[in-house]
Amino acid sequence: MARILVIEDEPDLQDLLRYNLQKDGHLVTVAGTGNDGLYELRRQPFDLVLLDLMLPDRDGLEVCRIIRADEALQAVPIIMVTAKGEESDIVVGLGLGADDYITKPFRIKELLARVRVRVSRHLDAMRDAERKRIQVGDLVIDPVRHRVLIEGQVVPLTLTEFKLLHFLASHPGIAYGRYDLLDRIGDGESVVTDRTIDVHIRNLRKKLGKYDKLVETVRGVGYRFSEMA
Ligand code: CA
Secondary structure, three states: OOEEEEEOOOHHHHHHHHHHHHHOOOEEEEEOOHHHHHHHHHHOOOOEEEEEOOOOOOOHHHHHHHHHHOOOOOOOOEEEEEEOOOHHHHHHHHHHOOOEEEEEOOOHHHHHHHHHHHHHHHHHHHHHHHHOOEEEOOEEEEOOOOEEEEOOEEEOOOHHHHHHHHHHHHOOOOOEEHHHHHHHHOOOOOOOOHHHHHHHHHHHHHHHHHHHHHEEEEOOOEEEEOOOO
């Protein structure tokens, strides 16, 4: 299941896209303006953006440029939705880093197929990132052995603490909400609520000692891994 942000101002298209993407198994958020779209993107992570180019405030190309220039957002795949006869916009958009485009009027089946391709590539890339060993200074996060070392010494983390740290560290600079983290690390066995995430993070920070600032609190959002600490 992927999280998809639809940035589109036409209500009929919003409904059509929401309905069909949901039916295809995705979680859909709709934003009616470029600014609302950017707001949603900064609030929670998405696996794909469907970006209309003709928007009432910022044009879609500008939104695309802002996303690609923002370190925390730039990995998200973008499919542009353009009107017929906007070939020059398509060229510019692909040059700005959009991954694909589809021209209105489109067949919904074709759109869903393209979304599926982009989403599955993106999720594969995310999983690859999560399999890699992560090192910051003399802190090592080893996903194969499920352990964390500081100066060569094993840090005794619980499985939940390890999963939290490893997930955040695999996506540095990106803020994740508590429910989002629950969703990503949940093993379906232990009952974890959004408040217990705070407790796990507090314990994790204590165990990280001099590296406690790697896990940052992002006010109003949740937590993020910062390599700057
Ligand atoms: Ca439009």
